Amino acid sequence: MNMAASRSGRGALWVAFWLLVVFLYAPILILIIFSFNDRELVSFPWEGFTTRWYHEFLANETILKALKTSAWIAAGASAVTTALAIPASIALSRRRFFGKGLVSGFLLAPLVVPLVVLGTAMLILFNYLGFPFGPLTLIIGHVIIALPFAILTIVPRLDRIPVALEEAGRDLGANWWTTFRTITFPLLAPAVLSAYLISFTISFDEIVLASFIAGSTTTFPVYVYSQLRLPTQLPQMPAVAAVVLVVSTIVVSLAEIVRARADRALDSVERVADEPAAEVVGVEV
Amino acid sequence: MNEGPAITIRNVSKFFGDVVAVDDVSLEIPEGEFLTLLGPSGCGKTTTMRMIAGFEEPSGGSILLRGTDVVGIPPHKREVNMCFQHYALFPHMTVGENIAYGLKLKKVPRDERARRVDEMLELVGLSGYGARKPGQLSGGQQQRIALARALVNRPAALLLDEPLGALDVKLRLQMRLELKRIQHELGTTFVFVTHDQEEALSMSDRIAVMNQGHIDQLGEPRQVYQHPETPFVADFVGVLNALEVRIDALEGADALMRVGDRDRIVVPTAETGVSVGATALVAVRPERVEVLRDGEEPDGAGSRLRGTVAQVVYLGTLTQFHIDTVLGKRLIAHRLSDDRAGEIAQGDEITLTWAREDASILHTSD
Numbered sequence: 001m002n003m004a005a006s007r008s009g010r011g012a013l014w015v016a017f018w019l020l021v022v023f024l025y026a027p028i029l030i031l032i033i034f035s036f037n038d039r040e041l042v043s044f045p046w047e048g049f050t051t052r053w054y055h056e057f058l059a060n061e062t063i064l065k066a067l068k069t070s071a072w073i074a075a076g077a078s079a080v081t082t083a084l085a086i087p088a089s090i091a092l093s094r095r096r097f098f099g100k101g102l103v104s105g106f107l108l109a110p111l112v113v114p115l116v117v118l119g120t121a122m123l124i125l126f127n128y129l130g131f132p133f134g135p136l137t138l139i140i141g142h143v144i145i146a147l148p149f150a151i152l153t154i155v156p157r158l159d160r161i162p163v164a165l166e167e168a169g170r171d172l173g174a175n176w177w178t179t180f181r182t183i184t185f186p187l188l189a190p191a192v193l194s195a196y197l198i199s200f201t202i203s204f205d206e207i208v209l210a211s212f213i214a215g216s217t218t219t220f221p222v223y224v225y226s227q228l229r230l231p232t233q234l235p236q237m238p239a240v241a242a243v244v245l246v247v248s249t250i251v252v253s254l255a256e257i258v259r260a261r262a263d264r265a266l267d268s269v270e271r272v273a274d275e276p277a278a279e280v281v282g283v284e285v
Numbered sequence: 286m287n288e289g290p291a292i293t294i295r296n297v298s299k300f301f302g303d304v305v306a307v308d309d310v311s312l313e314i315p316e317g318e319f320l321t322l323l324g325p326s327g328c329g330k331t332t333t334m335r336m337i338a339g340f341e342e343p344s345g346g347s348i349l350l351r352g353t354d355v356v357g358i359p360p361h362k363r364e365v366n367m368c369f370q371h372y373a374l375f376p377h378m379t380v381g382e383n384i385a386y387g388l389k390l391k392k393v394p395r396d397e398r399a400r401r402v403d404e405m406l407e408l409v410g411l412s413g414y415g416a417r418k419p420g421q422l423s424g425g426q427q428q429r430i431a432l433a434r435a436l437v438n439r440p441a442a443l444l445l446d447e448p449l450g451a452l453d454v455k456l457r458l459q460m461r462l463e464l465k466r467i468q469h470e471l472g473t474t475f476v477f478v479t480h481d482q483e484e485a486l487s488m489s490d491r492i493a494v495m496n497q498g499h500i501d502q503l504g505e506p507r508q509v510y511q512h513p514e515t516p517f518v519a520d521f522v523g524v525l526n527a528l529e530v531r532i533d534a535l536e537g538a539d540a541l542m543r544v545g546d547r548d549r550i551v552v553p554t555a556e557t558g559v560s561v562g563a564t565a566l567v568a569v570r571p572e573r574v575e576v577l578r579d580g581e582e583p584d585g586a587g588s589r590l591r592g593t594v595a596q597v598v599y600l601g602t603l604t605q606f607h608i609d610t611v612l613g614k615r616l617i618a619h620r621l622s623d624d625r626a627g628e629i630a631q632g633d634e635i636t637l638t639w640a641r642e643d644a645s646i647l648h649t650s651d
Contacts, residue, residue, distance in 0.1 A: 164373035167340055170360045171367045172387035172438065182386075186377045 028245065035238035040231070053239035063223065063240060070204050070220035073135050077142035078199035084143065085150035085195055086188070092151070093158040108148045118145070119212030126213060133215025141209040146199035153198060157191035158184075190259035197255050201248060220244075289352045291316045291442050291474040292337060292365075297346035298498075299332050306332040308498035309346070314442070314476065319468050321477045323485040324495035325521065330478045333495070334444050337476065339363045351441050361390075366435035367444040371451055372427045374419035380406075380430050381415030387438040405433035408467060425456045432467065442474040449484060461487055482522045486510060494518045511570070516647045519568045526574065526616045527647065528567045532559055539641060540565065544611060550588040552644040559649045566647040573643035574618035576606055576629060577636045587640045592616070594633045608637060 038050035057063050091097070092104050110118065118141070126137050161184065169179035185192075207221035214222060224240065227233040292314040299307040307329040314320050322330035335341045337348060339360035347354050355363050366387070374383050384402045393401070406412050409429035419427055428448060435443055445464075449457045465488050468475045479485055485492045486506040493503045494517075502514045513519035519527065530542040530550055540559050542550045552567050559565055569588075576594075592610035599605075604626045606618045618637060620626050629635065 162371065162373060164369045164371060165375060167360070168367070168369055168373040168375070168434075169386070170340075171338060171365075172434070173361045173390040174386075175359070175361050178390065183375055 031238045035242045057236040066220045066223035074200045074203035077139045077203040081146040081199040082196045089154040111148045115208035119209045123212045137213045142203035146202045150195035153195040154191045190262040293349035295347045297343045300344045317472045319475045319490045321485040321489040321492045328495040329498040330495045364441040366440040368448045372431040384434045405437045409433045445477045551641045563649045565649045569644045571617040571619040575638045589638045
């Protein structure tokens with residue numbers, strides 16, 4: 001019997017759904033509420049609405065600096081990640097070569113390697129090489145952990161672009177690079193954008209690797225974590241977090257809209273292949 | 286102008302690992318010909334075409350375009366263009382941009398580009414569609430745009446990879462005439478790949494019937510249909526009646542087999558060199574087989590064979606009769622659905638006849 005069909009079953013599903021929503025989003029909601037609470041302690045009771053914490057953090061040089069550092073590192077790491085993910089995805093999706101399974105395994109392995117292990121390993125390696133810890137080591141680390149996500153975002157899209165489109169480009173006189181630039185890339189762009197944003201987010205809020213290999217560089221997550229011990233700084237943290245949350249939600253939503261729109265263009269081409277003509281155009285036979 | 290053939294294929298083979306896709310194929314396609322590579326899937330027809338386009342390199346042999354060996358030259362430097370099975374129009378470009386793509390890469394000036402795109406749109410009957418996106422067009426319209434996009438480059442040959450396969454029946458029939466008209470108007474060499482024998486027969490100047498990597502027979506449609514040279518061709522092109530018979534006698538240029546006291550099969554021996562006692566596979570097309578009812582007497586020289594009507598299939602223009610002959614083998618006869626055809630019913634005792642020159646020997650064995 002279908003649970004969703006019976007009246008009581010539907011009610012139970014409804015309840016379960018909302019419990020899940022609360023479970024997922026209550027912490028975030030609480031955070032936003034506290035960011036406006038006029039109280040030195042981040043807790044109830046509600047003592048009135050204030051934007052004081054927002055003003056305070058906007059005047060707090062150290063927070064702004066940490067945000068900026070994280071933004072730069074995330075921008076750099078995601079740019080490198082995307083630039084590496086595109087050729088890797090093309091190789092995995094379009095080419096056949098010896099050891100392909102192994103290569104794809106290596107590329108995707110960071111998904112399952114615990115960050116603590118990776119962080120320790122990189123700490124030892126960079127130390128051994130005498131490589132100075134800082135933004136660069138952090139970017140390298142973030143590229144490694146973001147790459148699988150970027151590849152897993154780009155490959156499915158690439159798989160949906162018919163190979164015949166690229167062959168048509170070459171057939172019409174475009175070399176490999178021109179074909180990529182004028183045909184593959186424009187059709188791939190939405191996935192590339194998604195991959196960039198995902199990588200950005202991964203890098204921006206990454207704290208484990210940062211604690212190992214950031215050196216004296218203070219990223220935003222590291223800073224927030226360190227401030228949680230200081231009562232005077234603590235109330236600003238929900239405000240910062242709320243701003244980051246809203247900004248990233250807006251950016252990701254916009255990206256999703258762009259992607260969905262571009263997807264429809266590709267859909268229409270796939271669909272029409274087996275559809276009879278709606279009208280017969282006037283042709284002399 | 287170049288006098289030689291548009292495309293020359295010399296002893297071309299292609300292996301994919303252990304699999305032989307194309308096996309020592311040689312073929313010359315003169316300028317302006319409509320040549321069809323016909324065969325079932327896996328016969329090597331698509332691989333042959335892709336080797337002409339440059340998407341596959343032959344494992345051996347050479348391919349010449351207007352006299353120049355193109356083996357090793359990448360597709361974008363070959364003067365042939367292709368119509369893909371599912372059109373492969375660029376979804377992010379307008380129809381006009383799609384057609385102009387090749388010209389733009391050849392650095393054709395903007396105004397000439399615009400003029401030639403318009404010309405092509407007119408040729409395929411889609412004037413004014415330049416600003417639309419491919420997604421806004423029907424399958425048939427996309428097909429025409431794909432054709433325009435390839436032809437605008439004035440290729441040495443146009444390669445068409447099952448271009449009508451994705452269209453519905455009515456549109457397919459219309460596009461056949463359309464393709465033929467366009468080919469006639471431009472005089473471009475067309476190499477057409479299909480598994481549909483009707484398409485091949487109705488459009489081609491010549492047909493190369495391919496089977497297991499080689500060309501079984503190359504010839505004009507009528508020749509291929511009426512005088513198949515191998516059992517495969519006979520079976521693949523059209524409906525086949527094949528009878529295995531033992532030769533009882535040779536009479537001049539004919540081989541003869543007697544069936545009972547009244548019936549017989551007569552077939553020209555041609556140059557097959559059959560001898561009495563050999564077994565021959567004799568083929569005859571269904572539309573050449575006449576169905577005679579009781580009392581109707583066959584005239585003299587041809588084959589005649591009695592049988593019982595096992596099934597009558599009405600096909601509209603034609604009616605198809607399945608006849609269980611006295612030889613134990615079931616034969617098919619086609620005739621126009623006139624009133625007389627309507628009177629023949631299941632279970633009737635009838636006589637089949639066909640003229641001696643309508644039968645041929647496919648192969649013999651001792």
